[in-house]
Structures are given as structure tokens and as C-alpha cells.
Amino acid sequence: MKKYWGVALGILTAIGGFVDIGDLVTNAVVGSRFGMSLAWVVAVGVGGICVFASMAGRVTALGGRATFEIIRERLGPRAALANLIGSFAMTFLTLAAEIGGVALALQLLIGIDPRLLVIPVGAALWLVVWRVRFTVMENVAGFLGLLLVAFAVALVVLGPDWSELGRQAVGAAPSTGESSLTYAYYAVALFGAAMTPYEVFFFSSGATEERWDERDLGLSRLNVLIGFPLGGLLSLAIAGCAAVVLLPAGIEVANLSQVVLPVATALGVAGLVAVTLGIVAATAGAALETGLSCGYALAQYAGWPWGKRLRPVHAPQFHLTVAGVILAAVLVLLTGVDPVLVTEFSVVFSAVALPLTYLPILVVANDPQYVGEHVNGPVLNAFALVYLAIIAVAAVAAIPLLVLTRMGA
Amino acid sequence: MHAHHETFDDADRRVRTRRAAVVAALLTLLAGCSAAAEPLEVSAGDLTSSTATAVLVLEEREAGHLPTTTAETALDDAVRQVAAAGKTLAELSVDGEADAVRAELVTTCASLVLVLHDLTAALADGRSTRDAVRELETLLDDLEELERRAADA
């Protein structure tokens, strides 16, 4: 009984934990401008994160070596340091976006200027890192994040013309009035949002924090293979709500307040409050994941002791890093920069950093020294190689598309 | 083979110069192509989008679907977006038909800001917003027309 509970819990938290501010904003923007015509990108992105997160989890559970230890050892100090700087900067940018997202969502509920909220939000996040158990942190954030299911309920209640949504999804072409360049730009952004590198750092380091070993392999695989696709369905529901309510009204999403409007239309005040709480939980959970991931990446590269499971005095550099990035993110937000803009930047630059993270994981998942007999099978390797090709294309295309379309304007 | 005399520094400089030239060419190409989205059209689109948002927010508010804090936040966001678009439009320099559209957009934007401010006050005092919504809907029609003209200009 306890085992089934563990499986259910893992899957539920994976669903709630999949969606972060990047997914929320990008899916809503895309839904309000392109309808469901970019749904295929979410499907491709979810497939990719499943393939690589399961590999990263397996490598950590079996070998105990975390992602950035492997990156340094495989790429050498020079390339790995470049990788570290890139990934760290990306994850930090995402952290700032998530904290901003928490503040914006709280503003919708209590009406306080988000700039006044970022300091208490930052302090609360640090306290959680300092004092709250890892599993409690993950499960509470994941469970409350499940309130985002309100997007799916809202979509059903709105009673859209499903065949029309299906046609848009199958058609996979830009809607009238949008250029194909802008379409390509948002395809890359959506892909970056679904496959953000921190998810892999966090997934593999979290396996160590939760003391996984070989026996947990099946559980890890289930969490990934069921939880992430269901999380992807949530992403599609967010896009669907925007496509049904905002697109016909001529509203192009530029603020978080627009993202939740369709839920209010369908479910009224209760639905709106539920979904906003879900956003607070999902973004706060992702803020913790990105903040910890900054610490994981730096400490694993440098060979310092790391992890929430250790006493802070036994991992001083790790805790200083996490506290430092949270403080820096708060300072960035205090300048008054628009968190939605930070989010849009972060998902596109995520796409640039993807190959740096995913290639070493694929290499090590094939190395018996790390995973023993559990090396990748030929089918998984074939999938992973296809994904590496897609990732490479997205990474190369990201910056030119950003410039060409002026951030999708 | 020619006799070839070159120091390491020369070779290094040659490689650097060539690399800089390639990067410069790429940047020029990107800058040249980045006329993908016209600021006039984009600003017109922003105005339409934020006005449509305000209309939707007020309708949901009248229907009792939105708490006051959420409605106020959404309206504030709309006002901010309108103000930013207005600023861009005021500073934009274009010719001919485009400039005519621009001037009309600036005027519409000014009325929009006034209506939205009234609305925010009405929401705070708990007054009815039904008349203001009608005004907004008229402005929205004007904006959609102007957005079409901006696309053609």
C-alpha cells in the first residue's frame, strides 16, 4: 500500500512540478496568438525531457555521480567551465523569472505591488532551503501546483469546438497575420520552456537528495514517463484556454493577469483563486528548484559537498551559493524589470544552452562504469540522438530568430 | 609552394581579422533582416490587445467572475501597456499614410488612457462600469480599423 502511495505521490508531484513560469507564459502567449498550431512542439519537448530526465535519474541512482561532476570530467575543465557559466547564468535568469512570477501571482490575489513582494518572497524561499525537508518541499509545491488542473477543467467547461482545436494542432501552421519567422521563434521558445536544463540538474541531484538507489529506478521511470506527459497536457490546456477565449477577442498575452482570465470566464472567482494559488505554488516550487540547481551545478563542478540533506556547516559553499543567487535575483527584480520579459528571455536562452547539458548525459548513460548493466538500449539511444539533432537546430536558431523577430513582436 | 614568412602574431592577427569580418557581416545581415515587425503595427496591436483585455476584464467583473484585486491588477497592466505603446507611437517617425495612422493612433491612445483611468477609479469606488465598457468597445472598433490600416501602410 505504502508503495502505491509513493508511486502516486511521485507522479502527482511530477505533474504539478512540470509547469513553471516559462511554460505558463509561453503557452499562454502562443495560445493567444497561434491557437493550438504549436501543440506539436509541446509534445516533442515533453518527449525530450522524458528521455533525458530518465537517463539523468538513472545515472545518479546507480553511479551516484551528479550531472555537473560528469560534465566536468567528460568535457575537461575549460569547456566545462564555459558550460557552467552558461548554464548557471540561464538557471539564475529562470530563478529571477520564477520569483517574479510568485510576486505577480500574489499580486493578483492580494493586490500588493509585486516589487514590495519580492523581498518577503525571497526570504521565504531561503528559509525553505535552510530548514524544510527536501521531500516536504517537493511534495507540498507539487501538490499545490496540481491546482493548475483548473486550466484543464476550464477548457472543458468553456466547451470549445474540439474539432477546430484539433484542426489547428494538426495544421501546424501560423495563423493569419503572423509570419512564419515569428512562428519559428515561438516554436523554439516553447521547446526551451519544456526542456529547460535546470530540470535535468534538479532531477538528478534530487535523486541524490532523496537517497535513491537501484531499487528506486522503476519509480523514477514512472514519475518521468507518466508525470511529465501529464504536466505537458496541463501546458496544452493553458494554451487551449488562451486559444479559446483570448485569441478570438484579439488579446495577445503580455501579462500574467491575462493568462488567468479564461479560467475566470469558465469557473468564476473560485476557479480563479484556485488557479492563481496553483501558479504561486508552481512558480515557488520552480524558484526553489532553480535556486538549488545553481548551488548543485557550481558545487558539483567544484567538488564541494552539496545538498539540502547535509547540515549547512558541512556544505558552506553550497548554501552560500543558493542564498547568494536568491538575493541577487531579488535585487534584479527590485530594479523594476518586467518578470514576463525576463521569462521570455530565459526560455529562449535555455534553448541555446540545451546541447551543453544533454550531450554529456547521453554519453555517460552509455558508460558501464557509471550505470553497470543498465546502459541505454539501442531504441533509447536512437531517440536520444534524434533529440540531440533537434536540440542542436533549436540552439543554433534561437538567437538569430530572437533578433529577426524582435522577440516575437 | 611559395616561401611563406609569417610570425605567430601575424597569423593570429589574420585569423582575428577574418573572424571579426565574418561576425560583422552576420550582424549586418541580422540587422538588415530585422524589419520583420513594424513598430507601428506592433504598437497598434498592443493597443488593440490591451483594450480587448480591459473589455474582457470588465465583462467578467460585472458577471461576478473576478475578485476586485485581480480586476484592478489586470486593468493596471492594460494601462501600463497602453502607456508604453503610446510613448512608442509619439516618438515614431514615419511618412505619408503611415504618419496619418500614427497620429490617429496617438489620439485614440489618449482617449483610451482617460477611459481606463475612469474605470480604475470606478472599480475602486464600486460604481458600475457598464457605460465605460461601451466606450471601450467603440474605441476597440476604431483601433481594429487603425491596425488594419497600419498593416497596409
Added chain:
Amino acid sequence: MTDDHPLHPTRDGRLVDANIHLLDRAVLDRDGVPVLAVDDVELDWPDDGPVRVTRLVLGSGLTSRFFGAHQPGHVRLSVPWSDVTDLGDAVHLGVDRDSIDATWFERWLRDRVIGRIPGSRHASG
């Protein structure tokens, strides 16, 4: 394998490529706690007889590039090769982390900064 190859300290001879199996691997102490990573190896190069690895130089790899890949002597941290008990996916040492002199920065950070915040001596789990 012949005697020309370096001998593994605890097992029979095994060929180890320093670049692939040693450099930049994570270094763990007796209890599996990370120490640092292998930054470099110190070699003893006698006129007669084979080259021997004498010490492993440990480093975070974060600052070494600023020093041209050579840490100044006073901050260089190293352990004798005889402390190594196993070379696997990480380099395992047979000694406790605390017996290797941690860097001054880590000690200062632990005692003067992190250690002074309430709750720093309890694991949050």
C-alpha cells in the same frame, strides 16, 4: 599487463589513462563526502626507473584558469597517492575529509558566516 605500467595501489596492475580516468574526476573521502576534484597530478621523474605519480593536486577548477592553470603553491591542496583507495567513477580516498586541510575560504565561510546563522548545525533533510 607488464610491470612498466603504473601499479594500482590496492589491486594488481591496471592501466590508467590520467586524462580519462583521473583528471577532473570527483574526489570523495572515506565516507563518500566530496573533497574537491582532481586538478593535476604531481609526478616523480627519476633519472632511472619509471615515472611515478606521487600526489594528486585537488582544486575546484574555478580559479585555476586565472592563475594560468598553476595554483600558487600556498593555496595548492594535494593528497599523497597512497591515500587513494579506489579509482572508479570517482577517486576514493581512505582518509577523512577533515584531515585534509580545507581551504582557508571554506573554513572561514563555515565558522564565520554559515555557522553563525541559527539552524546551521541541523540538517533539514
